Amino acid sequence: xxxSASAEKKAPAAIPDGTTDYKPLRSGPAYDPAKVHIADTPxxxxxxxxxxNWLNTTLIIIIPMIGFxxxxxxxxxxxxxxxxxxxxxxxxxxxxxxxxRLWAHSSYKASTPxxxxxxxxxxxxxxxxxxxxxxxxxxxxxYTDTDKDPYSVRKGLLYSHxxxxxxxxxxxxxxxxxxTDLNEDxxxxxxxxxxxxxxxxxxxxxPTVFCGLLWNDWLGGxxxxxxxxxxxxxxxxxxxxxxxxxxxxxxxxxxxSPRDHVITALVTLGEGYHNFHHEFPSDxxxxxxxxxxxxxxxxxxxxxxxxxxxxxxxxxxxxxxKGRVQQLQKKLDxxxxxxxxxxxxxxxxxISWDDFVADSKNGKALVAIAGVIHDVTxxxxxxxxxxxxxxxxxxxxxxxxxxxxxYLHSNAAHNLLSTMRVGVLRGGCEVEIWKRxxxxxxxxxxxxxxxxxxxxxxGNQVTKVVxxxxxxxxx
Ligand SMILES: [Zn+2]
Ligand SMILES: [Zn+2]
Numbered sequence: 001x002x003x004s005a006s007a008e009k010k011a012p013a014a015i016p017d018g019t020t021d022y023k024p025l026r027s028g029p030a031y032d033p034a035k036v037h038i039a040d041t042p043x044x045x046x047x048x049x050x051x052x053n054w055l056n057t058t059l060i061i062i063i064p065m066i067g068f069x070x071x072x073x074x075x076x077x078x079x080x081x082x083x084x085x086x087x088x089x090x091x092x093x094x095x096x097x098x099x100x101r102l103w104a105h106s107s108y109k110a111s112t113p114x115x116x117x118x119x120x121x122x123x124x125x126x127x128x129x130x131x132x133x134x135x136x137x138x139x140x141x142x143y144t145d146t147d148k149d150p151y152s153v154r155k156g157l158l159y160s161h162x163x164x165x166x167x168x169x170x171x172x173x174x175x176x177x178x179x180t181d182l183n184e185d186x187x188x189x190x191x192x193x194x195x196x197x198x199x200x201x202x203x204x205x206x207p208t209v210f211c212g213l214l215w216n217d218w219l220g221g222x223x224x225x226x227x228x229x230x231x232x233x234x235x236x237x238x239x240x241x242x243x244x245x246x247x248x249x250x251x252x253x254x255x256x257s258p259r260d261h262v263i264t265a266l267v268t269l270g271e272g273y274h275n276f277h278h279e280f281p282s283d284x285x286x287x288x289x290x291x292x293x294x295x296x297x298x299x300x301x302x303x304x305x306x307x308x309x310x311x312x313x314x315x316x317x318x319x320x321x322k323g324r325v326q327q328l329q330k331k332l333d334x335x336x337x338x339x340x341x342x343x344x345x346x347x348x349x350x351i352s353w354d355d356f357v358a359d360s361k362n363g364k365a366l367v368a369i370a371g372v373i374h375d376v377t378x379x380x381x382x383x384x385x386x387x388x389x390x391x392x393x394x395x396x397x398x399x400x401x402x403x404x405x406x407y408l409h410s411n412a413a414h415n416l417l418s419t420m421r422v423g424v425l426r427g428g429c430e431v432e433i434w435k436r437x438x439x440x441x442x443x444x445x446x447x448x449x450x451x452x453x454x455x456x457x458x459g460n461q462v463t464k465v466v467x468x469x470x471x472x473x474x475x
Contacts, residue, residue, distance in 0.1 A: 037170035056165040059126055060234055067227030080211050080220040084229045087124070087207060089295075091229070092269045094122030095133075095237045096296040100271070103182060104134040107284040107313045108300055114308040115187040122191075124202035125233045129192040131182050138177035140241070141281055144256045148175030153245035153257045161242035203230055239267045244274035252279040252323040254330070262293065270294030279323055280315045288320065333449040341456055342418030345372070351423040360395030366422070368397045369463045373423040379416075403465040414461035 043051050098118030101107045110118065119130060127133060136150045143149045150169065153160040182188045191198055204226045211221025248261025258278040265272025265286070270293055273286040287294035303309035351359075351373055360366045365377040367390075376383075376390060383390040385407060393401055402409050402417075409417075447455045 037168075037172070039168050039170040039173070051167050053166060053168045060162060060165060060231075063227055064231035064234075067223055067231060070223055071228065074219050074223045076224055077215065077217050077220050079215045080217045080224050083207070083211055083221070084224045087225055088229050088233055089269070090121045091124040091202075091233050092236060093296060093299055094118050094120070095125045095127060095233070096240075096269045096271055097299050098122045099127070099130055099133045100137065100240075101284055101296065101300065103130050103185070103188060104137040105282050106181065107282050108304075108309050109311040110303070111308045111310075112187070114303055115185075119187050119191045120198070120202055123195070123198040124206070124230075125237065126199055126203050126230050127234060127237060129195045130188045131179065131192040134182055134188075135177055135179045136174060138179070139175035141278065142177060143175035144258070144278060146175075147173065150174045151241040153242065157242050157246050160245060161238050164241075236267050236269070237271075239264060240271045240274065243267065244272060248272075248275070250275045250327070252276055252320075252327055254327065265293045270296040270298075276320075280320065282313050283315050284312045285314065288317075330450060333451050333453070336449060336455070337451045337453055340419050341415075341453070342421045344454065345421075345424060345462065348372075348421060348424045350426050352426045356423075356425060357395055365391075365394050367393045367395075368399070368425055369402050369417065370399050370465055371425045372421050372462055373425055374417055374420040375422045376420055379420060399463075399465055402463065411458045411461075414463050415456075417463050418456070418461055 038047075038050050041047065098115075099122050102110050102115075102118060122130060140149050140151060145152050145154050151160045151164045156163065204222065207225030207229065208218055208222040211225055212218035243261070243264045244259060245257040246259065247264060248259035250259055252275050256278065258274040260273045260275045262272060264274065270286050271277070273288070273292065273294070276288065277283075277286050284300050285294060285297045287297060300309055300312060304312055356366055356368060356373055364375060365380055367374050367376050376394070380387055380390055389406065401407075402413075449455050
């Protein structure tokens with residue numbers, strides 16, 4: 001015990017990042033750092049039951065199974081069904097609007113009555129105390145997808161859904177976070193210290209007594225409003241850790257696993273725009289468009305209207321759009337990178353005019369346009385303007401012909417032409433100057449994308465000459 005106390009004393013100096021050690025407020029088995037934690041030993045047939053967190057397993061698997069079995073003998077009454085659905089939404093909001101957006105992310109401020117309500121219905125979801133849940137969730141955001149993420153989807157979809165609760169975790173492996181604000185919140189501290197009592201009352205006693213007193217369905221209230229509702233709320237909110245990191249798009253950043261999907265939003269009371277959420281975690285919204293499904297956001301807005309919630313945090317749309325544009329740019333670069341834009345000019349050999357003419361006479365169908373030599377041998381028969389017109393340009397400078405002297409070629413024609421380039425003409429004006437600058441390592445103004453590839457914009461191809469020069473060939 002003394003060794004653990006001295007280790008705790010040393011910790012703040014070792015990690016000067018403002019985080020605090022997680023000190024249990026409730027009494028429990030003392031953590032002994034000298035002993036190897038069961039989670040760090042391989043699971044075998046003889047020790048698997050030691051790996052299982054039996055309390056969690058009872059709460060999230062065994063009791064729901066009993067509920068499903070007993071539902072066979074307990075008829076579902078209409079009023080009880082309506083109550084169960086309404087209470088489902090309330091306890092779900094306890095997690096999404098309370099545990100998640102209020103306490104884990106401080107995305108708005110709640111008045112004390114609202115906090116008490118959220119702590120009450122949040123306990124009814126049976127997912128741990130606010131303090132415990134928020135601390136793990138802050139670690140999840142700080143260390144997403146790493147070993148310090150308590151429910152990293154990299155360990156498997158089922159693990160991120162409930163495996164992390166079914167099996168014991170070494171608490172020292174979870175990333176460090178700062179929860180000083182939660183330790184100063186009397187509602188959070190009270191709920192944490194009285195968690196088991198809170199759960200029994202809000203999750204089971206309240207629905208049983210409510211349905212029993214009002215329409216005499218004590219058993220239905222217990223089974224449907226209690227046990228089965230708990231199961232549905234748990235499975236729904238667990239999807240934020242699993243489905244939201246597995247299914248959907250990544251419009252803001254694709255380096256980590258969080259994703260946006262309407263199905264996740266429908267299942268999780270609006271927590272489905274998770275790629276946005278991980279980028280802008282202190283925004284009280286998950287869905288930023290009015291037509292997207294985010295009842296948690298709507299509830300917070302309603303509470304603001306009623307004067308119960310204030311200081312709703314929102315990122316400026318300028319910042320949100322910047323992230324979206326950068327991700328679009330990244331996707332665009334990936335699409336551009338797989339296309340054939342022709343051999344880069346700096347990799348082409350410099351060919352003299354005499355060699356160009358001589359090669360053209362010796363059977364190679366070479367055409368010079370804007371100082372770049374193209375081999376059109378395989379294209380002659382496919383030329384949309386016919387064989388004769390393209391053949392007449394072989395061995396010549398066709399800059400003017402191509403750029404309107406005979407026909408003003410399309411953007412697509414310039415793109416296609418670039419895939420046929422084989423050399424740069426010595427004395428080929430701008431092109432050679434540009435190429436020489438490359439050799440001499442001078443600064444040449446052109447734009448590269450994030451993959452290092454030059455961006456060729458429409459109308460900016462090297463073969464595009466805006467004002468066609470009159471030449472003898474064109475006449
Ligand atoms: Zn997440
Ligand atoms: Zn979050």
